[in-house]
Every structure is written in C-alpha cells, then in structure tokens.
Amino acid sequence: MDRDQRRDRGGDWDWDHPQCRAQLDQIFFRQQDYIQAGSPEHRDFWTFFERFQRFRTRRDVRGPGPGSSGETPGGGGTRGQRDLGLPKEYDARYRINMSVCTGDVEERLGSRPPGSGSSGSRPPGSGSRGPGPEQIADCRLAYLHFLDFTQRQSFGKLARLRRDQKNLPIHQYRDRIVDLVRRHPVVLVAGDTGCGKSTQVPQYLLASGLSCIACTQPRRIACISLAKRVSFESLNQYGSQVGYQIRFETTRTAATKLSFLTEGLLLRQIQQDPGLDQYQVLIVDEVHERHLHCDFLLGVLRPLLARRPALRLVLMSATINIKLFSSYFASAPVLQVPGRLFPIQVIYQPIPPEEQASRLEKLDPRPYLRVLQGIDRRYPPEERGDLLLFLSGVAEISTIQEACQVYATHTQRWIILPLHSTLSLAQQDKVFDISPPGVRKCIISTNIAETSVTIDGVRFVVDSGKVKEMSFDPKAKMQRLQEFWISRASAEQRKGRAGRTGPGVCYRLYAESDYDAFAPYPVPEIHRVALDSLVLQMKSMGVGDPRSFVFIDPPPAASIQTAMTYLREQGALDRHGELTSVGSLLAQLPVDVVIGKMLVLGSVFNVVEPVLTVAAALSVQSPFLRSAQHNPDCATARQPLHSNQGDPFTLLNTFNAWVKVKGERGGGSRKWCRRRGLEEQRLYEMVNLRRQFKELLKSHGLLEAAPPPAGERGQRRERLTERRKLHQLKREHDLTEGSRRKVLRLGEEGEGGSDSGSDAESTDRRTKDKDRPGQSTDIQEVKFKLRHNVSELQEAALASQDLSSRQQSILKLVLCRGLYPQLALPDEHNATRKDSEQVFHTRSKQGVVIHPTSVFASDPEVLRVPEDEVRELGNAPPPSLTRHQLLSFVTLLETNKPYLSNCVRVPALQALLLVANSVDSNADCSRLVIDGWLELELREPDGALKVLSSALSLRADWERLLLARLGQCQNQGQGLGRGPGQGLGQDQGQGASGAGVSRKEMDKLSEGLVRFLLYTEVSYSLRRLTAFQTQNLYVGPQAETEPPQNPLFPGVEAKPDPIKGGLRVSAFFTYNCLADARDLYSECLRTFWTCPTCDLYMPFTPLERMQHEAACRRPGELQDAAAAAAAAEGSKAARSLAAPSLTRVYHCDVCDEDLTLSSTEILKHKRQHMASLK
Amino acid sequence: MELMTSDLLQNTFMCELCGLSTPYTYYGQKPPNTRAIVLLEECFVTKDPFSPDKERFLVLGSKCSLCGSNACIGSDCSLFYTTRFCMRCVNKHLDQFPTQIQSELMKKKQPSNPAVP
C-alpha cells in the first residue's frame, strides 16, 4: 500500500491514523450528533471516506475534467430564457442539498488559519495539534457526500418498493375495493397467489382512512410476516399502527390500527367482546382453505354483522368456490383479480402400471428420475429454473430423495432438498438458498409448498397427485393419516407454483382422465377432524346448539354428537349438554381437552411446575428430530435425557436440562441442542406456551400469584438496561432479516451429513457476518431473554428436575387422569414377542403398536411384569400378579400401522380405580370390570375390599378438593355443579362451593394417593373381556322391585342401577351388578370384621364395610374433617357416600329421639337395638 | 355508515413527475433529530424506514424552484444544483447547466447503448 498516496495535502496529517480520525470524530460525530462515533454508520462513514478520497485523488491526478472549469454554460437569457443564476464553475458540492454546521465546535477547538498546519515534522496525529481547516473541510465534504449517498440509497429502495406495489395486479382495483367496502357490509376479494391481496388490501383500507382493522390468517407465521411486510411497505409511517397478535406475542398497542391475527385468536376475542366493538373492519384471508376455525369464524360473523351494521367484512380467497362464500353472505359482491402467472405447460405422464407401488411397497423412483433426466436433456443448464416435486408424505420424500441424490451426484447438475414440517427449521430454510450456476435445485416437498411456503425461481413442477391427510375415526377413537388423490383445486395450485417468475412446466404423474375425476375442492377440515374443541368453544361462546348452528358447509351430525359425548365423558359438559365449571375453564385453554385437564388437575397438587412443562411439551411438535435418531452421537448425547417412565418424562428432562444450559451458557444452548438432535425452536415454543399456561392458571386462581421479584434496585436497573439493549438487537435483526440468501454448494444437501452440514454452515454464516450488527445475534435467544426471567425458569426447572418417586407417581396419576380414557393394555403374549413387535390394545382399537420414537419402543422390557414375580406365581392362567401396568397415551395415529405416541406407564389396578368412569363389581368385589372392557380378578376378597374402599375415599376427597378449588376460583362460574356428570370434578354433583382448600388437606390427599399408588400389594389378573363376555356382563335390573336390602344410610343414595342392576354406590362405582358364577346374595356375605380405625367389630357385607370405611376416620382426623365440613356449611356436598358429611340428624324409632350422629354412629346405634332385641 | 377520511391523506407527498406517493412526516429545512445537519431547501421528509435506527430522516422530494411542482429526489424526476429543478425544467434550460450535468443526462437518455464511448 502506498501510504503517501493516501496522505493528504496536510503534510504529516495521516488520515489512516486512529488518532487523527478521533479528532475529527470530536467535531462531526460526537454523542449528541446525528451519527455517533462507534456506531455502525460511523464505521460505514470511514469506509466511505477512504473510497471517496481515493476517488478524489484519482481525479486530481487526471486533472480537471473537460468543461469543469471556465466553460460557463448558457450565458443566460438566450432565446428569451430565464437566467437560472447557476454558479460559473461546476462543483459536485452544489448537487448536495444539505450542509453540516460545525462552526461552534471548530471555534472551540481553535483551529488555525489555513497553511499553518503544513510546517513542522511532528509525529502524525499527535494530540497537541488538531486537524487543520483543510482536513476539516475534507471531512465535511466527505460527510456530505456520505449523507447524500445514504439518502439516495434509501430513496432508491423506497422507489423500488413503490414500483413493485404498483405493478401488482391488484393495484388497479385499489379504488374499486375501497369503494365496495364503503358501500357493502361484506365484500369478497378473489385473487390468485401473487396478485398481492394479502399485503395490499389492508393498506388500501388503511390509507382510505379506515382504522381498527383486523386481518385474520390461518397460520401464525403469516401473521408475523405480513405485519412486518405491511409495516415496511407503509414505511412504518404507521409506526406501531401495524401489528400482529399471535398465541404468545402481541405487538398491538393502543395506537394499532391494523393487526394481523390468527382465526383462533379472533374467535377468542369474540368470547370477550361479543360485538367485536374494537374493530371497524374485519378481513378474513384465505377463506378458501376452509380451516376449521375459519369456517366457524364465518358462522359466528354472519349473525354478528346483522347486529352491527357498521362493521365491514372483507373475505379474501383464491379464485376457488367463490359462489359458496358469496351466497353464504347474502350474495356479497365479488371482486375478482387475475393472478400474475406466466403460461404453464401441462404434461400428463401417468405412471405405468409396472412402476406403481402397492400400498405397502416403497415408491418406485423411476417416473421421477425420468423427469429430471428429461429436464437435463431438453433445457441447457444455463437456463435457470428449479424443480419442485410434490409427494404425499415424509417416507415418500426420503425414498425419492435417495434415488434423486444418486442421480444428482452422478450428473453434478442438481441439488436435492427435502421440505416438510418435521425437518429442522434450518433445513427447511435451505430451500430458499440459491443454487450455483449450472445447477438446479430439486425441492421434494409435501403439500406444505402448495400454499404455506412460497419458493421463487421454480420453473418445473412435478405433481404426484397425492396428499396425506389427517382424519378422525370416531369409532376407533383414532387419528388416521391416509393418502388420497388431491382435488383439482390443489392440482391447479401446485401447477401455479411453476409460473411465478416466468413460463413454466408442470408434469402430472397421472392421466388427464384422473384429473377430471378428482374432487373439485379439498375436503374441508370440518368434515375430517374430531370436533371436540370446536364444540367446547361453541358451548363456551354460547352460540346455541352446535347441531343447529349455520355453518357454511355443516359437518355431519354424527361428528358433533361424538364430540358432545366425548366432552360429557371428560366432564366438560353435563348430562344436559351444558358447560360445567371445568368445561368453561377448559374452553379458555388453547389446547386439547386432555392437556387442559392435566393442567387443572396438576394445580391441586404440588406438581404444578412439571405439569406445566409436560402440558406445554405435549402441545408442540416433538423437539427430537427424527433424522438424528440414527446418528449414534446424538443418541449417546440424548441418553441421559431419557426416562423409562414414559415420553412425557423424557420431554420434562429435556426441557429442564435445556433451561439449565440457558441459564449457564445463554446462547450456547444452540450448540447443546444440535449435539442432541433437538430442534431448539420447539423448546422456545414450549417455554412460551408454558408461561401462557401459568398465566391462565393464575388468572383462574388455580395458582397462587408469585410474590413480586424482590430484586434489588440495582439489579432491576441492570435488567432494564439489558432489555433496552436486547430490544435494539431485535430491531436490527428485524431489519436485516432474510435480506441475503446463501449460495448452496453441490453435495451439501447430503442427507446423512445434513446435521454436521448445517453445523458448518451456520458457523460459516456467523463468521461471515461478524462485523454486521444484528447478524451474529441469535434472535431466538434475544426474544427468549426479553420474554422470560431465566432465573425464575431455572428455579421451576430445579423444582421439577429431581422428582422424588412420590412426586413422580402423583405426576403420572395427573397425566393418566388427564389423558383418560386413552389407555392401552399390553397384549398377554408380549413376553414371547420380539421387542419391535410388542402389541397393545385400547378399548376401541385392537392391535396397536408403539411409535418408534417412544422410549417404550426401545425399552419395552419395563412394561412387562418382573420375571421373578411371574416365576414365583407359576404359569396358572390367567397370571395373577401385583404389578400389571397400562400405558396412558397422548395420541393414537394410524399411518401404515396404528401407533401410540407419547406414552406413560402406570400401575394398572391403582390407576384404573382412581380414574375410570365406570367400575363394576360382583358381590364380594373379587371381580371388577372397568369401563366395560377390562376385567380384574383379585385373589383375596379381603384385600380387594380394602383397595376398593381406599380408592373410593381417595377419589371422593380428590373430587371434593378439586371442586372446592374450582369453586374457589370461579365462584361466579356459570355451570358449577349443574348436576352430576361422570368425569373430572363431577363425581359429586354438588360442589363444595365456598370451601377453601387448605394446603394441609391437599398434602394429606397426595400422601394418601402416593401410598395407594406405590404400596398397594394386591395380586390380581388383568385381561380384556371378549365380545361375548361383554354381552352378558350385567345382571340387569332385578325383577323383584324390592328395594335394596337394609339401606344402612338413608342419606346415601345407593340406588339400584336401572341398566346394570346392582347398586350404584357412587357416580363411577356400581356394586354387585356383574353377572357372576358366584352370584350369591350380598346379604349372605356378611362376615365379621374389625374396623382398623374405630375398632368397631361386627358382621358387614362388603358394601357396608366400604361405606363404613369411607365414613370412619381416626379421632384426630375427624376434627379436621369436621372443621372442613363446617366451612362448607350450606353445601350439600354430603349427598353421596363418597363425600360424607359426618354427622346428621337421625331419628331413631326405637328410642323415639332425634340424634345427631355420624353414619358409623348410626350404624352402631342400630346394631345396639338389634342386639338387644335378640 | 360514516367512514371518516383521516388526515393521513393530507400528509402524503406525491411526485408530479413519476407519481410516487408516500406519506411524509415533516416539511421544512430542519427535520427533527438532524443536529448539525441543515437542508438547503424545504423538503418533504419522512423517517428512513430502511435504517435500524429509528431517528434517521429520509428526504422524499421538494418543490421545483422554477415551476413549483412537487418532484421526488429520484434522478429521473429532479436534480439539485444549488437549488431544486424538476426534470421538465432542467430539460427546458439544459444549456444553462454545466457540461458535466449535460453529458450525464445525455448518457442516461440512451442507456440501451452499451457501446464503448
């Protein structure tokens, strides 16, 4: 480098010397100036300065350009023109419309007149001598040019943006749209992808002066990106006036005029604000996608519009099925906007029969490879254009990917990239990267690329014509993922992906006649899925009977009925189909009913923290990447996270470990996750959801609000400063995000090495972007820190990290009861089967298997009864053992097989007695039938009775506390105690409202449950009933209408069961209704027994004995319970056996006296008379 | 129903040459937070939406000093040379501008000719 060249005319003034620059910074870039020293722009300036000086030096050497001097143009006034009075000599400076005033500073620095700086030979930049006026002038000039340059740069971007907006097909309809919306309550804007409706229509309305606009989207991610886009396109002129609201975050403020939100969220807002008075205009986008929520939303909005004539509704859809929407809203006007698509050639290439895979075979890749070869033959590599290939599912993608990869490696002309939602986000992101010249991307995707993900540069599309869709089988109570032919609408959508950036080609791997036979539109979600959540929400919104609700396309009545039944079973609806208190709480939780139940149940015990985590974990996609499962390093690193108690425990461990890493190493968690094959994004989602759950529980009084953090002032200030910094980082990130795309390398995509590949890639990116602020930051980490208090989280993680076996068993019980009736029984022959062939049965589906991702798939041993026990008891069938286990599971999904995922193992007898909706017994309670499908035979009747009666009293206590808890938090709660239901919080019919729940009571209950779960030693057999047995299960109603013998407790309603026969002792337990070989009359079974509590000794029938046990407490406990009962004064909680009010007025006919006695005492009292009579 | 037209419309700058239209937040020579910087003409200014710093200004355009029409700062629409001239006026008075500017404009007129000069 030639130093002299860069040395200025100032002799020893060295522009490169940091001190020289610092002196000028003192003049131009002070802290109070427009640009501050040390800022990124300041760095940019000095870079610009160097270029600028070089440019000037070059010009100086060349000498003044032609005409730069002397040649005074014009001479003025010629041809009668006006003299503009322009300066005689050209100077680029005149072209800048700015100036920088630094006079005051210079004065203060006392700079010397020109020339004085050129003497002497002091070291350059030594502090004693400031810059001369010449240097200051140079710097000022450069600064002005720099400002002008940045102005032009930004303006260029703005102009381009405006030009692009103008070029959108929808632009010419701008005034028409605004006009239609002004004049009609409902308008339908139909336009194909690329017409710009989603980004432009909200802006047109906003610019026309409308405000309070809500625009719904089916996907959360679209809410964020649209809000950003629109805010950007409107130059943030609205500032915070454009925002988004999604499950975990909202950027909406009082100033917000336009917000993007999910359909689900708008529905929730209607719950709070039934008239949606907060909005003036609603835009419902992508209505043609026919999502469940969207269909429902339209159904809710229709009557709402009648109530609020000023409200405006704009529906936006693709040009599909327009009539349906328009006619649903009284022939709303339709504005159809043509899309901007280039011509697309369609080639039908049906797969020849010999290459068609049968259902169980792998896909034959030959038809797909032929397309790749054809492209290579027909189109020169210089002609750019990528290929997008649509397949039905992940397995199909990996089959074709493998085959194409071989071809790609051979030809060096393709980069093969898979795309589906179970890939890591980094891998999904790769499809947006650019391929090197002469190489095409081949993206193999599910239908995710049909609408959700838009990839530019696609010229070729291959359409397999297949899609896998989830449907719900109400009979087997199972989700099913099945392959279907797509609809014509989907086929067109797929084809359209080829014509976004230029003319394209679409290869359809089916015949034109197939296409003609396709259904016109995809089956709307409402016709495919379980409607539990929808019905629950409808109930809680009070929109009337779900069966008569006017949907745009009503679901089959049977699926609404199924959902109603299910909700009743779950205790969310009562017998009359009305919402229970639990139901109304569940309706507010944005999760599945089973997960919601878990949360509510967990709040009663001191396992809230782990339950929150598990509930959150089960509500998001698994963080465990499938691709990493076969990577031995990942498997080893994951090992310590595994729990053989079940998958939710593994998730809990993983989350806790992650939080710990977050606390210790912050951003280092990214690497930690990568090593374990974990998708960190899912963990972020979990932590957000968890927080939301916690807030919900708190707001319902189910969780004590934590005391405000007692941090010191200094700490708080520190956190505040940190937050400010984090916000700045986030802003910078938002701006630079996605602005640059990486160029892919050949061979980079390789499937096996993908993990290490992405590893290298991300470090690459980071180092490359080092000096660009915002790029090296892990934005997720920033958001995480902004949203969560790490130390608080750590405490929670610590609390649920080393669960004692007692806490663990309570947690399992909570999960099991939440998930009930989702239980599976191991097949009795599993011991003789291979690990991979273990079979299970649910009540409604036989022969299901465990999903390979579950811990029980790799370790089925733990599900079997310990071998020593088997040997000990011999092989006499059916084996009678103490340690049978069941699986409680989250999902049953059929793909190629019916799979159980997210399973927990639970002790069979104990769990069933504590959670089942129906327990039926024979006369001596040695035989129990649970929910009409599982049969338990207990060896010793005595032990059987003991277990049953502990279960009865534990459940009664649990229900009582739960209801008290719920009553406590929603005294206003509508629907509380509206008659007995069957499930959660419903066993008792009447709520113990008003009664506070003491910590002590809860501890006692959990102690009791733990003892029951862990230390019940009864040996029993466990099997499924055969179809024949199920038919002849019950004795049925008894002909002789004689009331049950000796109704011992008049207060207890032990009514004969009208269907099963026997006595209905509690909401779930029916005594002596089983048709039994040993069907002896219960009365005869009276045997002498000593109550271990009160030492009463006398003959009891099994029923009497249980009733006594339920009511009898130790003297000490009696007082506690009495106090509790007194607190519950006025409630009629004691109407059932299970919830004994301990004393009542009893009129004894013999003594002819009113006595206040407990049930036991009445019993004793009666016996006394009986004895004296003898 | 009455849909009010907000004042947003009044605060929109529109270039009379290219039609670019965008709201502005300030009109004058001293936009907020510009410190030592002064504009040499009255400009329509907005916040720079492309800068991570919220306080950066962006000049959209100004009035032509000759004909008074609003012109954006795009080089196809206006030129600043000691003062603002819209392109229509520049072309009318082209001979009074320095040769640098003249030749620059000539070059721009035939951009489709990449031949060596």
Ligand SMILES: [Zn+2]
């Ligand atoms: Zn213009």
Ligand SMILES: [Zn+2]
């Ligand atoms: Zn003019």
